[in-house]
Amino acid sequence: xxxxxxxxxxxxxxxxxxxxxxxxxxxxxxxxxxxxxxxxxxxxxxxxxxxxxxxxxxxxxxxxxxxxxxxxxxxxxxxxxxxxxxxxxxxxxxxxxxxxxxxxxxxxxxxxxxxxxxxxxxxxxxxxxxxxxxxxxxxxxxxxxxxxxxxxxxxxxxxxxxxxxxxxxxxxxxxxxxxxxxxxxxxxxxxxxxxxxxxxxxxxxxxxxxxxxxxxxxxxxxxxxxxxxxxxxxxxxxxxxxxxxxxxxxxxxxxxxxxxxxxxxxxxxxxxxxxxxxxxxxxxxxxxxxxxxxxxxxxxxxxxxxxxxxxxxxxxxxxxxxxxxxxxxxxx
Amino acid sequence: xxxxxxxxxxxxxxxxxxxxxxxxxxxxxxxxxxxxxxxxxxxxxxxxxxxxxxxxxxxxxxxxxxxxxxxxxxxxxxxxxxxxxxxxxxxxxxxxxxx
Numbered sequence: 001x002x003x004x005x006x007x008x009x010x011x012x013x014x015x016x017x018x019x020x021x022x023x024x025x026x027x028x029x030x031x032x033x034x035x036x037x038x039x040x041x042x043x044x045x046x047x048x049x050x051x052x053x054x055x056x057x058x059x060x061x062x063x064x065x066x067x068x069x070x071x072x073x074x075x076x077x078x079x080x081x082x083x084x085x086x087x088x089x090x091x092x093x094x095x096x097x098x099x100x101x102x103x104x105x106x107x108x109x110x111x112x113x114x115x116x117x118x119x120x121x122x123x124x125x126x127x128x129x130x131x132x133x134x135x136x137x138x139x140x141x142x143x144x145x146x147x148x149x150x151x152x153x154x155x156x157x158x159x160x161x162x163x164x165x166x167x168x169x170x171x172x173x174x175x176x177x178x179x180x181x182x183x184x185x186x187x188x189x190x191x192x193x194x195x196x197x198x199x200x201x202x203x204x205x206x207x208x209x210x211x212x213x214x215x216x217x218x219x220x221x222x223x224x225x226x227x228x229x230x231x232x233x234x235x236x237x238x239x240x241x242x243x244x245x246x247x248x249x250x251x252x253x254x255x256x257x258x259x260x261x262x263x264x265x266x267x268x269x270x271x272x273x274x275x276x277x278x279x280x281x282x283x284x285x286x287x288x289x290x291x292x293x294x295x296x297x298x299x300x301x302x303x304x305x306x307x308x309x310x311x312x313x314x315x316x317x318x319x320x321x322x323x324x325x326x327x328x329x330x331x332x
Numbered sequence: 333x334x335x336x337x338x339x340x341x342x343x344x345x346x347x348x349x350x351x352x353x354x355x356x357x358x359x360x361x362x363x364x365x366x367x368x369x370x371x372x373x374x375x376x377x378x379x380x381x382x383x384x385x386x387x388x389x390x391x392x393x394x395x396x397x398x399x400x401x402x403x404x405x406x407x408x409x410x411x412x413x414x415x416x417x418x419x420x421x422x423x424x425x426x427x428x429x430x431x
Contacts, residue, residue: 139401140397140423140427141425143349219402219404223402223406250407258400258401259368263397266398270367270400
C-alpha cells in the first residue's frame with residue numbers, strides 16, 4: 001500500500017524549500033565525482049549535473065524504506081514524519097548508501113566531463129553551487145516551492161557569471177531550459193544537453209566499437225526536448241549498430257520511474273514490460289537518464305545489460321574501448 | 333442523489349497555470365496510448381474538472397498522482413490538449429485543497 005501522497009509530497013517540498021533539494025545530500029558527496037578531474041571552478045560555460053545521477057543511490061534507499069513502511073502500521077504516522085523532517089534532515093538519517101553504490105552513479109558525470117574534455121569543450125563546474133533543479137517537486141505540483149528554488153538557482157548562475165550550461169540528464173535539461181524561463185524573469189541562460197554538444201562537435205573516436213545495442217529513449221528527452229537523433233548519431237559514430245525496439249524515439253515507452261516515489265509497485269510493473277520490449281531486440285541496452293537506468297536495471301534483474309550512453313561513448317574515445325567486451329558478451 | 337458542483341473550480345485551475353481541458357474531445361486516444369492503461373485518465377477526469385465536480389476530482393487523487401507525465405498521450409492527441417500540464421495543475425490544486 002502506498003504511503004499517503006500528501007505527506008510524501010509535503011516532505012519533498014519541505015526539503016526543497018528548507019534545504020535546497022528534495023533529497024538533501026552533503027555537498028562533499030554531490031561533488032565527489034569531480035575529484036581528480038581538474039575541472040576549473042565556475043566560468044561562463046559550466047557542466048551542470050543538478051545532482052541527478054548522484055542522488056540515485058539515495059533515492060533507491062528511500063524507495064526501499066517507503067515500500068517497507070507502506071506495508072506496516074507505521075504508515076499511519078507519515079504526518080508525524082513530515083513534521084519531524086522539518087526539524088531534522090530525515091534523508092541524512094535513513095538514506096546512507098555505501099561507497100560502491102555511490103560510485104556506480106558518480107561514474108557517469110565523470111564520464112561526461114571526460115568526454116567533453118576529450119572533445120575540446122572548455123567548461124567549468126560550480127561544485128557546491130551545482131544545485132538540484134527541483135524536477136521531482138515540479139512534477140508533483142509543488143509549484144510555490146519550485147518557483148522559489150528556480151529563482152535561487154538562477155541567482156547563483158547570475159552571480160557566478162554563467163551564460164551557458166551543459167546538462168547531463170533529461171530532467172535537469174528540461175527544468176533549466178523550458179521550465180525556468182517561465183518561472184524566473186529575465187532568465188536567459190543557454191542550456192544544452194551534453195549529447196547535443198557532442199553531436200554538434202563530433203565524437204573524437206579513438207578505437208571504434210562494434211556490436212549491436214538497443215536504445216531506450218527518455219520520455220523527457222524525446223517528447224519534451226526533441227532530443228532523438230543526437231544519441232543515435234553519437235552511437236553510430238562510436239561504431240555501434242542501434243537496433244530500434246518497439247516504441248522508440250518520439251513514441252518511446254516510459255520506464256515507470258516517475259511513479260516510483262509514490263507508487264513503487266506500479267513503477268516496477270511498467271519497467272518489467274519495458275525490459276521485455278528491449279530484451280526482444282538485443283541483450284545490450286543504452287539509456288540516457290539516471291531514473292530510466294536504475295528502474296530498468298532493477299526490472300531486468302541481470303537478464304540483460306543496461307549501460308548509460310556515456311559509458312559507451314567514453315569506451316569509443318579512450319583506449320578502454322579496445323579491450324572492453326562491452327556489447328555482445330554475456331549479460332552481467 | 334445530488335451532486336455538488338463548484339462554478340469556481342475551473343477558475344482556480346486556470347489561476348494555477350494553463351488548463352485547457354475544455355479542448356478535450358473525449359475521443360479516448362490518450363487512454364489507449366497510456367502505458368499505465370488507467371481508464372480514468374485523462375478524459376473523464378477533465379470532464380470532472382471542467383464541470384466543477386470537486387469531489388470526483390479529489391476521489392481521483394491517486395490516479396492523478398500516478399500519471400507518469402510521459403506525454404505518450406499528448407504525442408497522439410488529435411486535439412493537441414496539453415494533458416500533462418493539466419495533470420500537474422490538478423496535482424497543485426489537490427495539494428492546495430489538502431485532499
